[in-house]
Amino acid sequence: MLAVKTERLTKVFERREGRRRTAHVAVDAVDLEIGLGEAVAFIGPNGAGKSTMIKMLTGILHPTTGAAEVLGLVPWKARQQLALQVGTVFGQRSQLWFHLPAGDTLRLLGAIYELPPAAVRARNAELVERFALQDLLLVPVRKLSLGQRMRFEIAASLIHRPKVLFLDEPTVGLDVIAKAEVREVIREANRDGATVFLTSHDAGDIESIARRAIVIDEGHVVFDDKVSQLRRQWLTDKVVDLRSEEEVAPPDLPGVVVEKVSRYGLRLRFSAQELPVRQVVGHLLERYPVHDITISDPPLESVIAAIYQGRAAAR
Amino acid sequence: MKGLRKLLAVFRAYLRSVWSYPGAEALRSIFLIVIMVVFLSLWRTTYDAMGTAHLGGLTLPQMLEYLVGTEAIVLSSPAFAARIGDDVRTGGLASQLTRPVSYIAFQFAAAAAESWPRLVLNLLIGTALVWAVTGVLPLTAAGAAAYLIAYLPAFALYACLFLALALTSFWLEDAWAVTFVATRMVMILGGLLVPLSLFPPALAAIARILPLQLMVYGPAQQLSHPFSGIAALLLMQGIWLAILGSALWLTYARGVRALHVHGG
Missing domain, CATH: 3.30.70 (Alpha-Beta Plaits)
Known part of the structure; x- marks a missing residue:
């Protein structure tokens, strides 16, 4: 079984410009195959279709045409079933509850991901230690710094030991040390067997996390090979x-x-x-x-x- | 069972979240007190001018307690349009939809956690105010029980209607205008300010065939007439719940396909 498979996956958005309706092709007939355990960087300029692709692969958006499977499931038809097996981080928005203490947020997510209470406690303890979150558990999420919040975001995405991690700019806005910590944690999840699907504008993220790079531009895949090849072939x-x-x-x-x-x-x-x-x-x-x-x-x-x-x- | 456990966890978490802002909760209660003082003055004048002890079958303390009941419901009702509109505009919906829990059920559980304690608090504060001003304790244990029993389906009805309207954000991005009209309709035809028993006959006939009175008037009139006609009330609430629940489900199913989640 593949982690991700797409066949001519296409998403067209309709835009209104005054009275006229225009079609914008965000993702254009993309074919992809990503094996279990791979770490893939999905690169492209703003508006290239990266986030639209992630949103289709996590079942948030329905494609206009084409097919996709993630872990053998059609994302937009089996979104909740798939959600139990994938983790997502959208770096520019939070999946945490701003008014709750950060520790409560992790416990709530544990329950949502159907972990038994004892398993939630054990997994939380593990993640708290790994991310050095001990002193932050009682702090409301709204009072955390960006770096602290991102550590909780990644911890939250790993709470149910997902088989596939979709990471949309997971280090955006972080300082050098926080970036290094987040990258190490993602690498570790990958070493533990999780497939990583990463979008980032940060070369450091790509080099330190991914072995394969897929470049998308105007909805088309224009490169799909090793990261080392990307450097040689592109420039x-x-x-x-x-x-x-x-x-x-x-x-x-x-x-x-x-x-x-x-x-x-x-x-x-x-x-x-x-x-x-x-x-x-x-x-x-x-x-x-x-x-x-x-x-x-x-x-x-x-x-x-x-x-x-x-x-x-x-x- | 798993689904119920998840929703209980959401309920508990949002319950804690509500009480992380005690100042805001206190301010809501002050607003209720101000409204009730105005109502007290208006209705006292009305009873005096009519020279009667009963209006629409209610004494002045019962009328005030009825208004406490309606205001408690409306003031504690969840702001679905603001919450869902915010999710759509900021793109936060992306995180919500990638969780293994129904978006609609999640909204229900979160809204219940926010609304139910507020309802009880409003009811207690309003009742205490009426008691202090009129010298009559207008709330009985039976009245409170009947009110709460009728409130639960009323809350579900309110949630179905306003969630369905709020989900128009999936197309419109901002459902404020739609829900603004609906909240005003609830206020006018739901019996927020005046019991349906005092409506002109033609308006009362219209109000009685709409579900809005089942959300406000129905539970509030149980405070003064506990368990009177409650079976018919619950039956009508059940029928409308099936209708509005189906409408909500259809709206969600269509909306989620039309969704354009913002942001990269």
Whole structure:
């Protein structure tokens, strides 16, 4: 059984513009197969169809056409049955009860997810320890900081040990430490067997959690492969960091962009498709008394930025 | 059974939530006191002007207790339109719908937890006020019991009607206008301000065929005439509950398909 399977899944929203009605295709004939235990990042610019996809896969939205199954269930037909097996976090909105103490919220969710009282207590104790929530249990949710609230949000989504986790920007607005904590917890859930379906604009989330990336743009899947491939395939640029034994002057090599110059160092960027790596490196080794040289792929942020800027369409 | 356990958990959680704002609850009760003082003045003048001890079969203390009963129901009634409209506008509905619990049943349980304690509090405060001002304790144990028995289906009727109207938010995004009209209809034709026994005959005939009086007048008149005609009242409430419950279910089933959950 697959965790997620979609066949030509399509969602069209009707919009009213004055008296006219226009159709907006949010998700366009998407075919996907995600195996149990995978960790998949679903990437795309705002309005690309990511959240619409999650909402269809969790049964909140009915598709216009096409089919989908999550853990063998049709989400919009068996939403409640499916809800017992999946966990969701919508980073930009809360699933907690703002006026209740945070601990009460976890207990209430335990009951809603049909856990026996003893199991709720045991699972809560486990999550409280894992997320270091002990001192926050009596604090009303409305008084928690964003980071504290997000720890409770993730804990709440894991209370029933879901087989699939749908995470829609789970680290949005968090500081570096809180992000690292949340990522570690998601990785741990994945190691325990949960399939992770993540949307995020944060390259750190994608690199540290997902092994597979699916890029969606204007409702279409435009890339589906390993995260490492995403970097190589999407941006053919290479970054060269050079450390010289003598003071350096920027090279004059067509097709090579100088990104940074210091007294003894250079950072250069070039397209490996247009300029062979050996030609660039050969030129540098010839020109400078090289102390150290590193060739790397551009950071994932650059890849995502390129996707969002529509460079793919331009190519 | 599992479903019931979930709803009891929701009920308990919302009960605690209501009392996390004691100031707001106190303010609601002050509003009831202000209304009752105005009613007291108006009805005392009316009884004096008519030169009678009974109007519509009620003495002045009974009339005031009737109004305590109707106001207690209306002031404790849940604001479904605001709650569901908020869920739709903010996109919070996404979290609600991904839980293994019926959205409608959840709203019922949450509303009951908020409304029932408020109803009892309003009834006690209003009764104490009438007692203090008229010197007559207008509430009997039988009256209170009959009132509460008739209130439970009345609450369910009110919830079905206003949940169905509030669910129009799934299409309209804001059901305020729709529910505003409906609440005014409850006030006028439900017997909030004047018992149906004092309505002009034509208006009373219209009010009696509508379900609105079953939500307010029906339970409130049990305070002064305990268990009088309660079987017929419960039967009518049951029939209307089947009708409005079906309407609610159909509205939800259609609305959830038309839903456009906001936000990324």
